[in-house]
Amino acid sequence: MEELIRTAGICFLIGFLALVIKERSPQVAILLTLCGSVLLLTELLHALKMAVTMLQQFTGYVPGLGEYSSILLKVLLIAFLSEICIHLLKSMDQPLLAIIIEWTGKMIILMIAFPVFIELMENMLMLLPDQFAKEPF
Template identity: 30%
Template sequence: MVEIIQIVGIALVATFLALIIKEQKPNYAFLLIVFVGCSIFLYLVDQIYEIIRMVEQLATSANLNLVYVETILKIIGIAYIAEFASHITKDAGQGAIAAKVELAGKIIIMAMAVPIMTVLIETIIQMMPK
């Protein structure tokens, strides 16, 4: 609970500062927003690591193949990173580049998901009566 209050506080202060700075130096306002966004992301890296570690422990205790769990975690990471980059490029006024980043993220996710979908379909086919 405390973490989100700190993050929201930092974000609001940065937003107000950016609005004030934007009138005089729009480039500095943009850099401030990017810096704060990256700082928030870096602040959360430890929690992200803990989540990944717990999911891997659960998968190990459930005797799941870690390759599939790691692939799913990578897919989630790609989605977050692509969204983060897309928002930054939108903030910079580059909507076209943001759309390309989103498209690239979706295509990479689909490419990574194919092996999992293949195993899932094969498992369903094996379960069906002949």
């Protein structure tokens, strides 16, 4: 929780300073925003690294969880990257490209998660009695 509050505080501070400095020196304001963004992205990568380490520890306890955890990480990474790209494109007044990135990210997530959905459906069919599994719908 304190990481979120600290990150929000840093964002507000950088945004406020950039707005104040922007009138006198737009280049310095852009550099301040860029440096702050890099700082926050490195903290995000550090937190992501800790989450991956914890997930790897959990996969050691539960057999078969490794393949699901790798799919989960791929989906989360695609979702984060596409969301960042969408917001950047919207801020650059490119809504059409933002929509294309949004739909592309959703389709890639669907393609990655589709094998898990198929396996889930197979497991559900195995739980049904034989008379229901043989009858066509």
